[in-house]
Amino acid sequence: MEPVNIGLLGLGTVGGGTVTVLTRNAAEIARRAGRDIRISHAAARAYDPERIEGLDGIGRISDDAFAVVDDPEVDIIIELIGGYSPARELVLRAIANGKHVVTANKALIALHGNEIFAAAQERGVMVAFEAAVAGGIPIIKALREGLAANHIEWIAGIINGTGNFILTEMRDKGRDFAEVLAEAQALGYAEADPTFDVEGIDAAHKLTILGSLAFGIPLQFDKTFTEGISRIEAQDVAYAAELGYRIKHLGIARRAADGIELRVHPTLIPHRRLIANVDGVMNAVLVKGDAVGPTLYYGAGAGALPTASAVVADVVDVVRALTTDPNNRVPHLAFQPTELEDTPVLPMEEVETAYYLRLTALDRPGVMAGIAGILGEEGISIEAIKQKEPVAGETHVPLIMLTHQVREAGMNRALERISALDVVQGEIVRIRMEALAG
Amino acid sequence: MEPVNIGLLGLGTVGGGTVTVLTRNAAEIARRAGRDIRISHAAARAYDPERIEGLDGIGRISDDAFAVVDDPEVDIIIELIGGYSPARELVLRAIANGKHVVTANKALIALHGNEIFAAAQERGVMVAFEAAVAGGIPIIKALREGLAANHIEWIAGIINGTGNFILTEMRDKGRDFAEVLAEAQALGYAEADPTFDVEGIDAAHKLTILGSLAFGIPLQFDKTFTEGISRIEAQDVAYAAELGYRIKHLGIARRAADGIELRVHPTLIPHRRLIANVDGVMNAVLVKGDAVGPTLYYGAGAGALPTASAVVADVVDVVRALTTDPNNRVPHLAFQPTELEDTPVLPMEEVETAYYLRLTALDRPGVMAGIAGILGEEGISIEAIKQKEPVAGETHVPLIMLTHQVREAGMNRALERISALDVVQGEIVRIRMEALAG
Numbered sequence: 001m002e003p004v005n006i007g008l009l010g011l012g013t014v015g016g017g018t019v020t021v022l023t024r025n026a027a028e029i030a031r032r033a034g035r036d037i038r039i040s041h042a043a044a045r046a047y048d049p050e051r052i053e054g055l056d057g058i059g060r061i062s063d064d065a066f067a068v069v070d071d072p073e074v075d076i077i078i079e080l081i082g083g084y085s086p087a088r089e090l091v092l093r094a095i096a097n098g099k100h101v102v103t104a105n106k107a108l109i110a111l112h113g114n115e116i117f118a119a120a121q122e123r124g125v126m127v128a129f130e131a132a133v134a135g136g137i138p139i140i141k142a143l144r145e146g147l148a149a150n151h152i153e154w155i156a157g158i159i160n161g162t163g164n165f166i167l168t169e170m171r172d173k174g175r176d177f178a179e180v181l182a183e184a185q186a187l188g189y190a191e192a193d194p195t196f197d198v199e200g201i202d203a204a205h206k207l208t209i210l211g212s213l214a215f216g217i218p219l220q221f222d223k224t225f226t227e228g229i230s231r232i233e234a235q236d237v238a239y240a241a242e243l244g245y246r247i248k249h250l251g252i253a254r255r256a257a258d259g260i261e262l263r264v265h266p267t268l269i270p271h272r273r274l275i276a277n278v279d280g281v282m283n284a285v286l287v288k289g290d291a292v293g294p295t296l297y298y299g300a301g302a303g304a305l306p307t308a309s310a311v312v313a314d315v316v317d318v319v320r321a322l323t324t325d326p327n328n329r330v331p332h333l334a335f336q337p338t339e340l341e342d343t344p345v346l347p348m349e350e351v352e353t354a355y356y357l358r359l360t361a362l363d364r365p366g367v368m369a370g371i372a373g374i375l376g377e378e379g380i381s382i383e384a385i386k387q388k389e390p391v392a393g394e395t396h397v398p399l400i401m402l403t404h405q406v407r408e409a410g411m412n413r414a415l416e417r418i419s420a421l422d423v424v425q426g427e428i429v430r431i432r433m434e435a436l437a438g
Numbered sequence: 439m440e441p442v443n444i445g446l447l448g449l450g451t452v453g454g455g456t457v458t459v460l461t462r463n464a465a466e467i468a469r470r471a472g473r474d475i476r477i478s479h480a481a482a483r484a485y486d487p488e489r490i491e492g493l494d495g496i497g498r499i500s501d502d503a504f505a506v507v508d509d510p511e512v513d514i515i516i517e518l519i520g521g522y523s524p525a526r527e528l529v530l531r532a533i534a535n536g537k538h539v540v541t542a543n544k545a546l547i548a549l550h551g552n553e554i555f556a557a558a559q560e561r562g563v564m565v566a567f568e569a570a571v572a573g574g575i576p577i578i579k580a581l582r583e584g585l586a587a588n589h590i591e592w593i594a595g596i597i598n599g600t601g602n603f604i605l606t607e608m609r610d611k612g613r614d615f616a617e618v619l620a621e622a623q624a625l626g627y628a629e630a631d632p633t634f635d636v637e638g639i640d641a642a643h644k645l646t647i648l649g650s651l652a653f654g655i656p657l658q659f660d661k662t663f664t665e666g667i668s669r670i671e672a673q674d675v676a677y678a679a680e681l682g683y684r685i686k687h688l689g690i691a692r693r694a695a696d697g698i699e700l701r702v703h704p705t706l707i708p709h710r711r712l713i714a715n716v717d718g719v720m721n722a723v724l725v726k727g728d729a730v731g732p733t734l735y736y737g738a739g740a741g742a743l744p745t746a747s748a749v750v751a752d753v754v755d756v757v758r759a760l761t762t763d764p765n766n767r768v769p770h771l772a773f774q775p776t777e778l779e780d781t782p783v784l785p786m787e788e789v790e791t792a793y794y795l796r797l798t799a800l801d802r803p804g805v806m807a808g809i810a811g812i813l814g815e816e817g818i819s820i821e822a823i824k825q826k827e828p829v830a831g832e833t834h835v836p837l838i839m840l841t842h843q844v845r846e847a848g849m850n851r852a853l854e855r856i857s858a859l860d861v862v863q864g865e866i867v868r869i870r871m872e873a874l875a876g
Contacts, residue, residue, distance in 0.1 A: 025588065025729070031654060034766070141583060146751055147747065149750030277712055291743040293574065294737065299731065300731045309587045311587075319766075328760065330758060
């Protein structure tokens with residue numbers, strides 16, 4: 001069969017990795033796909049030719065991305081520029097030109113996916129985005145195809161490697177967030193501006209996508225609750241460990257009775273769960289289906305070659321479906337576009353979880369009873385209490401509590417009342433807790 | 439679109455589960471697949487109508503499997519009878535009749551897959567077998583599609599739940615193999631005749647399939663080395679733990695310099711590896727690709743609904759590819775049928791691994807030196823030695839050694855010589871060891 005011509009936008013980390021994988025594994029990929037896949041036209045503003053293996057195999061390289069998208073010889077566009085603009089315009093123009101698109105751009109899909117998929121559907125082309133979530137792990141394929149028989153109940157994922165590296169180092173070495181962040185930046189695991197990673201925005205982009213694939217709802221990034229890890233303290237990591245838990249930054253999507261939960265936040269999980277043992281920069285996604293039960297997918301969530309692995313797998317998929325009747329292809333958001341639901345995404349106040357609480361209270365009889373009384377009045381039952389020994393000379397002691405499940409709104413009210421007590425000092429730390437039981 | 443008509447062969451555990459999943463999740467599956475999937479004709483010798491949810495939705499049920507396979511209204515045959523015959527004849531006749539086939543039959547695929555896939559290729563139909571390996575885990579999809587960009591280096595899988603349950607119980611409770619096997623039989627996790635599970639034959643069927651998918655070689659069950667867990671003793675599980683290892687029954691496929699390794703055997707692995715923490719009846723497959731690095735897939739490896747999850751996902755896949763040009767579909771063994779390699783499968787004597795050795799030797803100066811001397815002469819270096827304290831009144835002590843990597847042939851020679859020493863008593867226990875480093 002004729003070779004497939006790729007137009008590649010971007011020759012940065014992932015773009016370079018994609019050139020490398022397509023070059024290095026060209027023969028093996030052709031043995032699988034049944035035809036050669038070659039990059040006939042690439043565009044990049046600036047790139048390091050020394051760092052990219054196989055660059056000389058590319059037909060033509062310029063700095064004009066729109067020329068690639070308009071190139072009549074190109075069958076499939078790989079968008080690896082990132083960001084919203086001009087990525088959005090390039091992808092929409094590629095679609096308008098009848099080209100299929102493969103992208104690793106999670107921000108673009110999370111925010112503009114509905115528009116992009118509608119345009120692709122209209123034009124009968126595919127937009128593939130496996131690399132947008134959890135790097136090299138084929139989690140989108142697992143959700144859209146591998147688990148197609150299931151009613152998905154919930155998903156919980158470690159989907160940001162930088163955050164997981166920081167939390168792992170904090171636990172292993174008992175160090176503070178700021179110190180580990182500085183180390184992660186020095187190692188190149190965290191950006192100079194780490195906001196997207198440590199404040200959970202990157203994870204929220206990915207969770208938005210996973211939630212749509214799992215539940216058949218449109219992409220709704222603005223409804224995704226997002227809380228980062230920058231306020232996690234070394235002492236909370238240590239107290240959690242004493243209680244048999246680990247703190248992980250999870251993206252959680254759950255089908256509740258009244259709607260869909262989409263939330264990214266630090267979470268205490270039992271240390272014996274497999275996902276609690278996913279450490280360092282690695283990612284993992286735990287999916288609970290009604291038929292299959294719990295399944296977990298683990299691997300590298302970022303990096304040049306792992307991300308390129310997902311990009312190239314998408315290209316092979318697109319090549320295989322070229323001759324498929326467009327209505328028979330795997331739908332972009334897993335469900336047929338006419339079959340998406342308008343089930344509401346729940347505001348965080350309506351989400352039920354258990355909690356880890358840490359507060360500093362006067363070490364005096366009756367104080368605990370007062371706090372427990374308020375929790376009780378708000379319908380919150382306590383599962384465990386741990387009172388630390390007072391340090392000599394200190395009048396106040398740390399008090400750690402684990403609660404049973406309660407609506408966030410009830411917890412907010414209780415914490416407001418407890419904070420107002422004279423015997424309670426400073427801020428109350430609250431970290432959500434999930435059992436993730438199969 | 440028109441509904442798709444399924445012919446179902448078998449209404450046992452997995453057959454019943456398949457009816458249940460197709461019934462219970464009918465609406466959601468149709469929202470994904472874009473059309474209804476209904477069982478129009480089923481055949482079973484005997485079944486329990488009380489136990490199967492949705493049985494009354496089946497168009498027609500008889501005891502004549504060949505009538506189902508010959509039914510002109512049936513588009514896709516699901517074969518869930520198991521065993522070699524008449525499963526083989528039924529599948530080949532379905533293919534001859536131009537029907538697509540979905541099967542969970544690992545024994546059939548491992549032994550007759552080459553013949554079956556050739557017939558399917560010739561006739562332009564699909565044979566899907568996700569449920570044949572690791573139950574509900576979409577591992578075949580991951581290997582054939584999700585990791586299509588990779589040169590696969592090795593695979594290591596816990597692919598028999600019964601064996602993993604037994605080893606987990608032995609470790610957690612310090613109990614002996616026979617005792618735990620009896621418990622597993624009482625719980626229904628092990629068959630009355632447990633040979634297929636505990637002697638590794640079931641795992642070898644699955645590994646044969648995984649090896650072909652990973653390396654693009656024909657199915658060669660007869661070349662797969664198979665060693666069971668029935669000779670693992672509680673003391674070896676305990677010694678392994680003391681040394682920081684767990685014993686898992688692994689199926690390992692590896693591309694070595696001179697050929698392909700396909701081997702099923704008990705294996706010591708470092709306890710910090712994620713796969714070392716996969717316990718009970720759960721399965722997991724660790725795949726190392728050159729681009730993606732290590733990835734792991736975890737879930738239920740057996741059971742009615744988890745296996746049905748894979749069966750029904752295959753049905754949806756087949757439905758989606760109905761309009762695809764047959765040459766563009768995912769090849770049965772991941773690589774185009776004309777592109778399979780004849781790389782030899784290595785005999786076990788030529789495989790290199792590290793070893794755990796336990797022997798009982800006279801507690802006398804010079805004995806250890808003699809044993810170490812023989813190992814040294816055979817080019818085997820010792821990584822760790824642990825000599826247990828002698829029990830009062832005993833002249834002999836257990837001696838545990840971990841070795842570096844060596845060819846099995848060299849280890850065989852060394853053990854033969856050591857066994858012949860007067861100072862060594864009884865049999866030498868040898869368990870292979872793998873680092874499974876990413």
